[in-house]
Amino acid sequence: MFTNVIVKKPCHSMIDGITTANLGKPNYELALKQHAAYIQALKACGVNVTVLEADEAYPDSCFVEDTAVLTRKFALITNPGAPSRKGEVAAMVPVIKQFYGEDQIEYIKAPGTLEGGDVMMVGDHFYIGISARTNKEGAQQFIAALEKHGMSGEMVPLYTILHLKTGLSYIENKNLLISGEFLENPTFSKFNHIEVAEGEEYGANCIWVNGKVLVPAGYPQTQKAIEALGYEVLVVDTSEYRKVDGGLSCLSLRF
16 A cells, blocks of 8 residues: 655656657646646545656656655665656655655666666566666666565566556556566566557556556556456546656656
8 A cells, every 4th residue: 555655747848858659749738737637636545645846957857756666665766767867866865865764765876777667566576677768787786675675576678668667557466457568478477467458558557556546548448457357447647748758657656
């Protein structure tokens, strides 16, 4: 169960954020409205939401998930693989220190890189995507930190997608939303697969929060499959964030 969530308001410069989506520039006013609705959905899950002010210096800074991994035992401060995003971490450290003591904070150090979007938590075990943003050195540092705190992790090579959680979402109870290159990956054979329909791949990025599942708007087959498992679904529109390679999980740190 989660108690706290950290989010950061999108800055106007988000319209110039990093993207591979080729969907045009985001509508900033609509992005603000969508972010406010996202916060309300999180609050409906019974968590306390810390809302940070926008930072125009960093177009992608609303995607706070990439700056840290917050576990039940310790916080990991990341080192983003995208050079333009490294400064986002410095602003997040004092916020994390409001929730974790100094002896509970670990850091990824260069040449290691790691972004939170490449980390999927399953209890006290963590899957770490090796991607264009997260390298083996960063993953090894994270695994060492996990083991130090009595937890575990393993690496998962990525081939076609940006982040691990672009194509996977663990929604508890051994249920795993899965798509694309992961469908035949034996690493995930022990889970109950909820295969994301072709054309709805963006819908693979959902988040479980205290028994409810936040699902992006516009992916009805994915939503129906999750509801069929008995989950209460909260639909949240993230159309403007998709234009800059962002999904539901990217917009928050949940712990």
